Amino acid sequence: MLKLSRLTDYAVVVLARMGTAPEARQSAPDLAGRTGLAEPTVAKVLKILSGSGLVVGLRGARGGYVLARPLADISLTEVVTAFDGPIALTACVDGATGCCDTGGSCGMRGRWDPVNAAIRNALSGITIADLAAPPPVAFIPEAQIRLAAE
Amino acid sequence: MLKLSRLTDYAVVVLARMGTAPEARQSAPDLAGRTGLAEPTVAKVLKILSGSGLVVGLRGARGGYVLARPLADISLTEVVTAFDGPIALTACVDGATGCCDTGGSCGMRGRWDPVNAAIRNALSGITIADLAAPPPVAFIPEAQIRLAAE
DNA sequence: CCTAAATAGGACCCCTGCCGTCCTCTTTCC
DNA sequence: GGAAAGAGGACGGCAGGGGTCCTATTTAGG
Numbered sequence: 416m417l418k419l420s421r422l423t424d425y426a427v428v429v430l431a432r433m434g435t436a437p438e439a440r441q442s443a444p445d446l447a448g449r450t451g452l453a454e455p456t457v458a459k460v461l462k463i464l465s466g467s468g469l470v471v472g473l474r475g476a477r478g479g480y481v482l483a484r485p486l487a488d489i490s491l492t493e494v495v496t497a498f499d500g501p502i503a504l505t506a507c508v509d510g511a512t513g514c515c516d517t518g519g520s521c522g523m524r525g526r527w528d529p530v531n532a533a534i535r536n537a538l539s540g541i542t543i544a545d546l547a548a549p550p551p552v553a554f555i556p557e558a559q560i561r562l563a564a565e
Numbered sequence: 566m567l568k569l570s571r572l573t574d575y576a577v578v579v580l581a582r583m584g585t586a587p588e589a590r591q592s593a594p595d596l597a598g599r600t601g602l603a604e605p606t607v608a609k610v611l612k613i614l615s616g617s618g619l620v621v622g623l624r625g626a627r628g629g630y631v632l633a634r635p636l637a638d639i640s641l642t643e644v645v646t647a648f649d650g651p652i653a654l655t656a657c658v659d660g661a662t663g664c665c666d667t668g669g670s671c672g673m674r675g676r677w678d679p680v681n682a683a684i685r686n687a688l689s690g691i692t693i694a695d696l697a698a699p700p701p702v703a704f705i706p707e708a709q710i711r712l713a714a715e
Numbered sequence: 716c717c718t719a720a721a722t723a724g725g726a727c728c729c730c731t732g733c734c735g736t737c738c739t740c741t742t743t744c745c
Numbered sequence: 746g747g748a749a750a751g752a753g754g755a756c757g758g759c760a761g762g763g764g765t766c767c768t769a770t771t772t773a774g775g
Binding site: 570571572603605606609623624625626627628 | 762763764765766770771772773774
């Protein structure tokens with residue numbers, strides 16, 4: 416299904432929460448409490464985010480996590496890629512050997528690439544800051560709408 | 566993961582094959598043979614396509630399927646929607662009740678909508694004909710690239 | 716009228732992959 | 746030295762997709 420994994424969803428929530436105090440180091444139990452998510456799950460999310468370099472983990476007592484970059488510099492593509500792997504709608508990509516066993520006469524060879532690129536670009540144009548912005552007077556996502564207009 | 570279901574992939578292949586003889590009625594076993602896919606699977610795909618109105622099923626002996634519209638008039642969004650349901654990257658959409666149990670303070674409420682719209686629009690701009698076109702001299706998908714450029 | 720061919724529509728089981736949890740090791744502050 | 750917290754991996758439960766099959770209905774042809 417064309418859905419992103421639940422962990423990706425959690426990651427955006429956690430990142431958004433971290434964005435409210437970009438300088439402070441925040442621990443996993445702390446963020447769990449503030450987001451209302453289960454602590455082990457938040458810990459797992461943060462470990463993956465740390466592995467992807469989107470946050471920086473500080474070990475030891477009084478440790479925690481800090482945003483590696485401001486939310487406005489983190490695109491949705493990066494988060495999705497960290498949890499769901501490279502964005503590729505079908506398995507028929509990057510020269511997957513014997514993708515569909517139709518003997519090379521698939522006819523679809525390489526045709527999905529522009530589609531993947533379109534998705535990637537759409538997600539690249541949206542930052543976590545766009546998703547996390549504290550509700551201003553009224554949220555009218557003109558930028559995103561313009562982005563969506565073919 | 567951000568992948569579409571395998572049936573959707575099959576559907577594109579089957580539709581592309583049907584596009585090579587748009588007028589002729591083609592049976593499920595016939596299309597299975599021509600695409601190299603398993604016959605029951607092709608039958609299932611065609612039933613779903615028929616239910617969505619993308620192809621027209623003709624019952625009885627010497628029956629088969631005919632494209633309801635030329636491939637150039639069938640967008641990827643329609644095919645994806647037929648198999649994967651409405652395009653919604655997260656469950657937090659269309660007022661899903663108690664989506665994340667954070668007590669309404671989710672802060673993400675409605676924020677994914679522009680993202681979903683962006684994906685939908687990107688896929689709407691691509692037709693099955695774009696994916697199925699028999700390789701011309703060189704396939705340079707200018708249209709799609711332009712579409713992807715934010 | 717009867718048979719064969721083909722669609723329509725479910726029902727079913729298997730199996731993959733996600734998800735949530737937990738355990739251990741390492742690091743660092745007090 | 747002890748406690749707190751991240752790093753890394755392992756593991757079982759479970760939902761959802763997928764492939765298959767069965768039956769009913771329709772229709773062309775002999």
